Amino acid sequence: MRIKQLHSWDITYAQARLLQSDLAGMVQPQPFNLPEKMLAAGLDCAFSKDGKTVIAAVVVLQIPGFALIESAHAAMEVKFPYIPGLLSFREIPACIAAIEKLTSLPDVFLVDGQGIAHPRRLGIAAHLGIILNLPTIGCAKSRLIGEFKEPRQAKGSSSNLYDKDELIGAVLRTRKNVKPLFVSVGNLVTLEDSIKTVLTATKNFRLPEPARLAHQTVTKLKTNFEF
DNA sequence: GCGACAG
DNA sequence: ATCTTGTCGC
Numbered sequence: 001m002r003i004k005q006l007h008s009w010d011i012t013y014a015q016a017r018l019l020q021s022d023l024a025g026m027v028q029p030q031p032f033n034l035p036e037k038m039l040a041a042g043l044d045c046a047f048s049k050d051g052k053t054v055i056a057a058v059v060v061l062q063i064p065g066f067a068l069i070e071s072a073h074a075a076m077e078v079k080f081p082y083i084p085g086l087l088s089f090r091e092i093p094a095c096i097a098a099i100e101k102l103t104s105l106p107d108v109f110l111v112d113g114q115g116i117a118h119p120r121r122l123g124i125a126a127h128l129g130i131i132l133n134l135p136t137i138g139c140a141k142s143r144l145i146g147e148f149k150e151p152r153q154a155k156g157s158s159s160n161l162y163d164k165d166e167l168i169g170a171v172l173r174t175r176k177n178v179k180p181l182f183v184s185v186g187n188l189v190t191l192e193d194s195i196k197t198v199l200t201a202t203k204n205f206r207l208p209e210p211a212r213l214a215h216q217t218v219t220k221l222k223t224n225f226e227f
Numbered sequence: 228g229c230g231a232c233a234g
Numbered sequence: 235a236t237c238t239t240g241t242c243g244c
Contacts, residue, residue, distance in 0.1 A: 045234075046234095047235055084232040085233085091234075113234065114233055124234085140234085144231095144232070176244085177243090
């Protein structure tokens with residue numbers, strides 16, 4: 001699939017923050033009626049140990065069933081440092097390069113990072129969702145901002161994530177007695193549908209299967225960029 | 228000024 | 235994210 005270039009990636013930190021506030025206004029928390037049969041994509045990135053190369057991988061699975069439909073990856077030079085709140089400017093370019101190699105069109109993307117549970121409401125999942133104009137969900141392994149009460153230990157239980165009085169996401173237990181996932185709307189989905197989708201795409205591990213396989217893929221590919 | 232801080 | 239071995243618990 002081909003992707004439109006919405007803006008430049010060669011910008012200052014101040015410009016990046018302004019751009020985030022601007023793009024955040026384009027996010028649409030709209031109902032996403034999970035199809036009986038859907039293609040769920042997982043996205044993740046890894047870095048060569050010298051910190052100069054980013055490797056992104058996309059894995060598309062059919063849900064239910066978890067059948068592998070296809071996967072693609074791309075590597076490129078790192079051009080932006082890691083700064084809390086500006087993660088998307090570091091990882092999205094490589095993600096787009098990988099997604100452009102796909103021949104199928106996923107119904108939804110599960111992204112490793114926050115959706116709108118972000119200071120300016122534009123975490124990597126939301127940013128990517130605006131660029132793709134497709135449903136995206138933020139699946140972060142830890143908190144960036146917000147307060148919450150620990151969800152119960154049972155699989156499937158969740159609690160709300162708030163920034164002041166604003167509901168920005170959910171803390172979801174995807175596996176019994178295991179650290180919860182921070183789920184938030186990326187684009188074109190509601191928080192409720194995001195939670196349902198994540199649980200539906202989760203098998204026996206903390207991360208939903210598409211994201212877990214994407215992580216597994218980049219971890220292996222990373223090896224080729226060492227020595 | 229101090230502490231927090233996705234990957 | 236990355237650097238790293240074994241180890242405790244379900």
